[in-house]
Structures are given as C-alpha cells and as structure tokens.
Amino acid sequence: MTTDALLDCAEHNTGSQPTHSVIWLHGLGADGHDFAPIVPELRLPASLSVRFVFPHATIQPVTINGGMAMRSWYDILTPNLVKREDESGIRSSERLIQALIARENARGIPTERIVLAGFSQGCAMTLHTGIRLPSKLAGLMGLSGYLPLIDLSDNERHSANTDTPIFLAHGTHDPVVVLERAEASRAKLVALGYPVQWHTYPMQHSVCAEEIHDISRFLQSVLI
Secondary structure, eight states: OOGGGOOOEEEEESSSSOSEEEEEEOOTTOOTTSSTTHHHHTOOOTTOOEEEEEEOOOEEEEGGGTTEEEEOSSOBOOTTSSSSBOHHHHHHHHHHHHHHHHHHHHTTOOGGGEEEEEETHHHHHHHHHHHHOSSOOSEEEEESOOOSSGGGHHHHOOGGGTTOOEEEEEETTOSSSOHHHHHHHHHHHHHTTOOEEEEEESOSSSOOHHHHHHHHHHHHHHHO
16 A cells, blocks of 8 residues: 555554554545544553554545535445445445555554554554454453444454454443443454453443553553
C-alpha cells in the first residue's frame, strides 16, 4: 500500500520520544478526535512514552442510517450486524490499518510495541485485523464491539498473535451491539485459544470511569 493511501490521523504523545504506540479506532459516525480526551485520564506513568494514533475512517454511505454518508470502517447492512456483512469494506479497512501499523514501524516502533484498540465498529476492525496480522502485537483492546466475519476466523487467523493479550469490555445494557453479540465473540476467541480478559459494566454503548481505569491497567501490563 502506498503512503498516499494512509488515513489522516489525530495524534497525542505522552512523551517527547515515543517508544510505544496505541492505534485507537473510533466508532461509526465519529472520528479520530473522539477518544483523544481519554489519554490524560489514563494516567499512564511518566516513564512510559506512548504515541496515541487516532485515525479518521473514510466517509461513505451507511445503509442502516438511510444511506447517509459518514465516517465508517465498513457498511452496516442490518441491525443484527452479522446476518449480512460488508466483507469487502471490512477487508479494505483492514489494509488501511495494516498501513498505519507499517508507518509506526517506519517511525521506529516495532509491532510488538503496538496496541491495536477500538470502540464499536473500531473494535470490530481491531479484532478482525489483529488475529490476521502476520506480526505480533503487544495487545488488542476491543470496547463495545464484536468479531466480524466470525465464521472465517478459524481459517484466516495467523499464528503470530495467538498469545497476544486481548482486553474486551462491554456494557450490559448496550442496545447498539447487544451483549449477546459480544459474548459470542469472546467465546469464539477463547475457543481459538486467545488469552481474553473480559470486563462488563452497567452502561449502554459508551465508556465509563471504571472501564478507563481497567484500560489503563491493561495498557501498562502490555506496554511496560
């Protein structure tokens, strides 16, 4: 993939010379600025210099929203999310995310010092891309999302990230990505042998203070 295909990104560095990176993917209709304010709330130790990369997904029509154009990693065709899936869109965004990982490598951050993270649709892309990536990541972090193309996971996953820690968090009252969908994704990943850390919170399709605390602990455990 050529450099002109790289997504525009917002960035936040916690130190002058980052030694680690977190690529954090936003949800449907949001943009890369959505999760940037959380970085100071993570209260990471001063000794840990991290480049947080918040890419902006491309703008495209979204079927479930009446064809309205918005930032989206792929089209959503049905409220069920998985009955019919935009496989080509998912794979296109996978390549864009791989290009961002390659750019971090070029900037001196090896893949094993990169966490891939995402919320909702961004979570879906994190899990999809992470288990297929041919190089080992420091960790995967999926918030309020699910594993797309779940039936293809067995044959398409790469062994590089079999032992990579996966942090999954979900609201028990989520009306957008229902808890059952997330639980099915967790069960699939566990069945495939991935080390999954599962967290639930009494919230809807959002992020809460307790979750931010748990995210901070996870990031410190895989980046330090």
